Amino acid sequence: MADGDRLVCLVGVTTPLLEARELYRFFHTGDEEVLALRGVSLAAGAGETVAVVGPSGSGKSTLVACLAGLDRPDGGTVRIAGKSISRRSEAERAAVRARLVGVVFQADNLIGHLTVDGNIAFAQRLGSSGGRAERLDLLDRLGIARRARAYPPQLSGGEAVRAALAVALINDPAVLVADEPTGELDSSTESQVLALLDDQAAAGTVVIVATHSEAVAARATRVVRLVDGLVAA
Numbered sequence: 001m002a003d004g005d006r007l008v009c010l011v012g013v014t015t016p017l018l019e020a021r022e023l024y025r026f027f028h029t030g031d032e033e034v035l036a037l038r039g040v041s042l043a044a045g046a047g048e049t050v051a052v053v054g055p056s057g058s059g060k061s062t063l064v065a066c067l068a069g070l071d072r073p074d075g076g077t078v079r080i081a082g083k084s085i086s087r088r089s090e091a092e093r094a095a096v097r098a099r100l101v102g103v104v105f106q107a108d109n110l111i112g113h114l115t116v117d118g119n120i121a122f123a124q125r126l127g128s129s130g131g132r133a134e135r136l137d138l139l140d141r142l143g144i145a146r147r148a149r150a151y152p153p154q155l156s157g158g159e160a161v162r163a164a165l166a167v168a169l170i171n172d173p174a175v176l177v178a179d180e181p182t183g184e185l186d187s188s189t190e191s192q193v194l195a196l197l198d199d200q201a202a203a204g205t206v207v208i209v210a211t212h213s214e215a216v217a218a219r220a221t222r223v224v225r226l227v228d229g230l231v232a233a
Contacts, residue, residue: 102168127171
């Protein structure tokens with residue numbers, strides 16, 4: 001299959017904010033080699049929400065980790081706002097991530113011994129932006145300003161996801177990557193979190209969400225389906 005067949009392009013977008021080309025990732029389990037990604041390509045522009053769906057083991061989490069610079073592909077390239085992140089050291093990828101990428105996981109998003117405000121302040125220091133006024137404004141917009149002094153174990157599931165979003169968004173990232181962010185939430189709280197993601201996309205952020213949720217996929221601009229590490233036709 002040619003590169004153009006696998007690259008998901010946007011009509012009218014000449015320079016995507018996020019572009020991944022021919023990503024390969026393999027892992028060794030004993031004597032066996034497992035191909036988690038097999039030449040996956042993806043492009044997304046400002047304001048687009050892409051839902052990455054597929055069965056367990058299809059490569060969703062591996063893909064979003066590579067897109068966020070949390071993992072380095074064995075082949076292929078990832079560019080964010082024109083900057084290549086796939087062939088950099090972990091320290092260099094972390095620096096790019098702090099400026100350009102927000103990341104939200106299903107769990108373990110927050111540092112347990114820091115308050116919500118402390119978690120956001122830590123992210124601010126990594127990105128070298130803003131102060132307490134910006135943190136409180138963001139928490140207010142996310143509806144959890146009153147929980148600024150709470151510690152992660154004291155938060156409900158919905159509050160924890162909102163706090164994680166605050167950490168991910170405080171440096172105004174070009175790209176927001178989320179791996180099953182609503183997996184542990186009830187339908188009402190899931191709907192509220194999805195509305196927040198919609199708002200972020202409306203502000204021009206690229207939102208990439210790996211999910212099993214039909215509700216998430218239904219609200220996305222585009223759905224990319226993975227099967228055995230390949231983009232399904």
